Amino acid sequence: MADQQENIQGKINNILWQACDTFRGKIDSSIYKDYILVMLFVKYLSDTYKERLDEYKKRYKGDEERVNRAMSRERFVLDExxxxxxxxxxxxxxxxxxIINKALEHLENENTGKLRGVFRNIDFNSEPILGKPKERNAMLKTLLEDFNKLDLRPSVVGHDDIIGNSYQYMIERFASDAGKKGGEFFTPSMVSELLARLVNPQENDRIYDPTCGSGSLLIRVVNQVPNRKVAVYGQERNGQTHSLALMNMYLHGIDDAKILWGDTLSNPLHLEDGKLMKFQVIVANPPFSLDKWAMGFSGDGTDGDKPFKMEASLDPYRRFEWGVPPSSKGDYAFVQHMLYSLAENGRMAVILPHGVLFRGGTELKIRQAIIDLNLLDAVIGLPPGLFFGTSIPACVMVFKKNRATRDILFIDASGEGCYEKGKNQNFLREADINRIVDSYEVYQTQEKFSYVATIDEIMANDYNLNIPRYVDSFEEEAEIDMEQVKRTIASIKKQIGDLEVQMEQHLKTLGF
Incomplete structure (x- = not known):
């Protein structure tokens, strides 16, 4: 059975990737991905609906009233x-x-509770993107013919995970193909898996990602809970990526996820009684060192030419009382938002650039406040080259409320043997993730890999969290035997001399 599902998965993935040939060389993959993924979603909904309709027709012997009543209770409602x-x-x-645009609009209107706005950012009739009518029509015809090769009926594909996995596969391929732009909507799967295990979600937890991208990280966290009985929340600023996240949730069977569209920093949308909602689990891969992160607080620009300066008092939720991050580096703006959204006994894991560990100025002030409040639980250095389109060294910072210790665990998982090297990108393996998670759970010093630092050591280092200050991963080189080196050099010289004699004899034989 597993082999059969694997074959089905492979076939679907191959057809989907071949369908991309319709757009390659004409449109950037960061744009055409939306057309492919929307068509996959529509094909899935359509095939599922068609099969359910046939089942009800047989069950109710063609009684249209009963068939229509049964179909109205399905997850999604479609008409012809x-x-x-x-x-x-x-x-x-x-x-x-x-015609495709009208079908998508109709699909939204018929399923307004679930699909409202999902397709608003994609236009299948766009001349600037898809070209003049003749070229555009040819591409769309080919796209439809490619997708017609897919049979996504539940009786054929089996478990819904196959469709969700295909969607995830395509998102990852697009992210890899898009390079730096890919990092804006997708976190590499094994990095997501690492974060999901570090936060250890439990049944009935509220799980939140304030910069959720295509939602893949949230799905990894949900999958850590066997019965998936959790509440899922996310927010995404990019409208197209927000749509991807909603479709991703539905294709993974998560119908009640609350994924909202807007700027998390200037307009957080998950509120309770006018205050930030609290979550037991928070995960995120926010944009690294986001420039102009506070521009959403600048108002309507009525101050004329006076330069805008972000102040803590401008935030109604009082998230920046520990310090206002530099205008060109938004890392700690996201961290503070998440910490203010963390419930008592909550757990939080965030991917960040290494600079947050040691930069001075206001960031030092914020870092000091976080440590003094005993919120930082661990700092984990990741291998290089894991992320799409950037070589910036990254780390994971793990935070907890109500910690039982004031020590902080440092893990250096960046060295040789901690990852698999790839041609364009490096990868975390299952064994690498297990080693990191096991070390975090044990919370002990391990030679050249982890170190438990006391608060006194942190303070003595002026709250500098740079990992090499705590984990000595230096490998001493083997001592060189100089006598052996001399003997090797002498042997090489002798070999060269013998070869020169032989060469001279050969030249004489040839008359030179």
Whole structure:
């Protein structure tokens, strides 16, 4: 059974990746990914709906009233003009782009509680993106023909995870292909897995990602809970990426996720009684050192030419009382937002650039406040080259409320043997993740890998958290035997001399 599902998964993934050929060389992958993923979502909804409709027709012997009543209770409601089959039948229509747009709009309106706004940021009739009508129509026809090769009925694909996995596979491929832009909407899967295990989510937890991208990190955390009985919350600033996240949730069977669209820093949307909602688990991979992170607080620009300066008093949720981060580096703005959103006994893991560990100025002041309040639990140095399109060294900072100790664990997982080297990108293996998580859970000093630092040591280092200050991972080189080196050099010289004699004899034989 596992082999059969693996074959189905592989076939679907291959067809999807081949469908990208329709756009390659014409449109950047960071843009055409939306067309591919939306069409996958529509094909999945359509095939599922069609199979359920056939089942009810057989069960109720063609009684239309009972069939319609049963279909109205399905996860998603479709009618004829919203189905993939209808779009495929219209593939030669000169207005196919507009027809697809109307189908998506209709699909949203019929499922307003779930799909409102999901397709608002994609236009299948866009001339600037897809070209003039003749070229555009040819691409859309080919796209529909490619997807027509897929049979995504539940009876064929089996478990819904296959569709979700295919969606995830495509997102990862697009992220890799898009380079630096890919990092804006996707965290490498094994890095997401590491964070998910570090926060150890439990049944009935509220799980939150304030910069959720395509939602893949949240899904990894949800999957740590066997019955997946958790509440999922996320916010994403980019409208197209927000749509990807919603579709990603539905394709993974998470229908009640609350993924909202907006700037988390200037307009946090997950509120209770006018205050920031609290979460037992928070994970995030916020944009590294975001420039102009506070521009959403600047108002309507009525101050004329006076330069805007962010102040703690401008935030109604009082998140920056420990210090206002530099305008060009938003790392601690996100960290403070998350810490203010963390419930009592909450756990939080965030991917950040190494600079947050040692930079001075206001960031030092914020770092000192976090440590003095005993919120930082661990600092984990990651291997180089894990993230799409950037070589910036990254770390994971783990935070906890109500800690039982004031010590801080440092783990250096950046060295040789802690990861697998790839051609364009490095990878964490299962064994690498297990080693990090086991070390975190044991919370002990391990030679050349981890170190438990006391608060006194942290203070003596002026709150500098640079990992090499605490974990000595230096490997001494083997002592060189100079006598052996001399003997080796003498032997090489003798070999060269013998070769020169032989060469001279050969030259004489040849008459030179």
């Amino acid at each position: 003009i919203s189905t993939f089959d209808y779009l495929y039948a219209q593939r030669n229509n000169s207005e196919i782009g507009m």
